[in-house]
Amino acid sequence: MNATEEKARRSIGARRNPASAEAILDAAEAVLHEAGYSGFSIEAVARRARAGKPTIYRWWPSKAALLIEVYQRQKRDIVYADTGNIEEDLFQFLRSLFGSWRDTPAGNIFRSLIAEAQFDAAAAEALADYARGRRAYTGKLVERAIDRGEVARGVDPSQIADMVSSYAWTHLLTGRLDESEDKLRAAVGAIVNGIKV
Amino acid sequence: MNATEEKARRSIGARRNPASAEAILDAAEAVLHEAGYSGFSIEAVARRARAGKPTIYRWWPSKAALLIEVYQRQKRDIVYADTGNIEEDLFQFLRSLFGSWRDTPAGNIFRSLIAEAQFDAAAAEALADYARGRRAYTGKLVERAIDRGEVARGVDPSQIADMVSSYAWTHLLTGRLDESEDKLRAAVGAIVNGIKV
Numbered sequence: 001m002n003a004t005e006e007k008a009r010r011s012i013g014a015r016r017n018p019a020s021a022e023a024i025l026d027a028a029e030a031v032l033h034e035a036g037y038s039g040f041s042i043e044a045v046a047r048r049a050r051a052g053k054p055t056i057y058r059w060w061p062s063k064a065a066l067l068i069e070v071y072q073r074q075k076r077d078i079v080y081a082d083t084g085n086i087e088e089d090l091f092q093f094l095r096s097l098f099g100s101w102r103d104t105p106a107g108n109i110f111r112s113l114i115a116e117a118q119f120d121a122a123a124a125e126a127l128a129d130y131a132r133g134r135r136a137y138t139g140k141l142v143e144r145a146i147d148r149g150e151v152a153r154g155v156d157p158s159q160i161a162d163m164v165s166s167y168a169w170t171h172l173l174t175g176r177l178d179e180s181e182d183k184l185r186a187a188v189g190a191i192v193n194g195i196k197v
Numbered sequence: 198m199n200a201t202e203e204k205a206r207r208s209i210g211a212r213r214n215p216a217s218a219e220a221i222l223d224a225a226e227a228v229l230h231e232a233g234y235s236g237f238s239i240e241a242v243a244r245r246a247r248a249g250k251p252t253i254y255r256w257w258p259s260k261a262a263l264l265i266e267v268y269q270r271q272k273r274d275i276v277y278a279d280t281g282n283i284e285e286d287l288f289q290f291l292r293s294l295f296g297s298w299r300d301t302p303a304g305n306i307f308r309s310l311i312a313e314a315q316f317d318a319a320a321a322e323a324l325a326d327y328a329r330g331r332r333a334y335t336g337k338l339v340e341r342a343i344d345r346g347e348v349a350r351g352v353d354p355s356q357i358a359d360m361v362s363s364y365a366w367t368h369l370l371t372g373r374l375d376e377s378e379d380k381l382r383a384a385v386g387a388i389v390n391g392i393k394v
Contacts, residue, residue: 111315112315112316114311114312114315114370115311115312115313115315115316116312117370117371118308118309118311118312118370119309119312124371124372127371128371128372131371155387156383159380159383159384159387160387162364162367162384163360163363163364163384163387163388165367166360166363166364166366166367166368167359167360167363169363169366169367169370170359170362170363170366170367171363173311173314173315173366174314174321174324174325174328175321175325183356186353186356187356187359187360190352190356190357190360190388191360191387191388193390
């Protein structure tokens, strides 16, 4: 995660002890790696990290919140380019997101999280929060394009981000992360042509 | 489900006995209503319908395939309008889909199916199949628009359908089915403006 991305994250656990937090995240990664999503629990992470469950819950309000942070560590850096061309910026974003989901454990973690959010209210809340943050963040690509006069004023940046990430989510959830670059460009192109000045 | 939609469905169980099939679908609806998604099983449906499990499996290859058919019965008719304006057609489609998911049990059935598909290969296959069929079907709105010269040739209808339905799926999965009509129109507008002649 790069510095800007770090800053853009929600400030959950802002006052947590960095060393213990790192140890807990390391433990969480190890548990996930060894036991898989189904074996992942705050209890197992606490045991592994030799930390108390209350400590973990103080910094992460739910198992899902902890998983989201593990997810962010595992996924490769997502490209937020600033090429001066919104179509290119969004294409690079989408391509790097697809690649990260396909080539690292992050894709499976994220789709498990989405699944869990359909049955568990805390997971749903953590996911909704996270998704809102990501839309705002990706929306900055569109904001910049508005500022430089490439995209029409009046376009809602977070809605465009929503459409791009919805496209990505659905591909993740239906096993279509191998979409060709041409298809990704066409998807981005359709959206971008629709909002250009 | 209207006649055209019926025809567009995959031909699973084309040779099944209509009366028994109806009885099984009725039983499946009843089980789902009484026991919820977590209590839904082919076993319970067979008991309820006084049918053999092999009979059910002959017509529906998995629990998910049966659920998808129950889902299609429960969701209200989705509007596939032919107003001569692709933006209006897609808006009406999206609005009716959001409404059906919000106001009938169909929304919860469908998000449970998506969740299950993340852990179960048969469910994943049934869902992927179903989604592919829906994209082709919704893509017909775009095909018509191409035929009447409203949308550029070279646009892939099923990709546009993919973007519109991805937007819907993600809203379902993150509890945002109360999106305003203005937002839905803006989403459709961004896509449509991008592909118009």
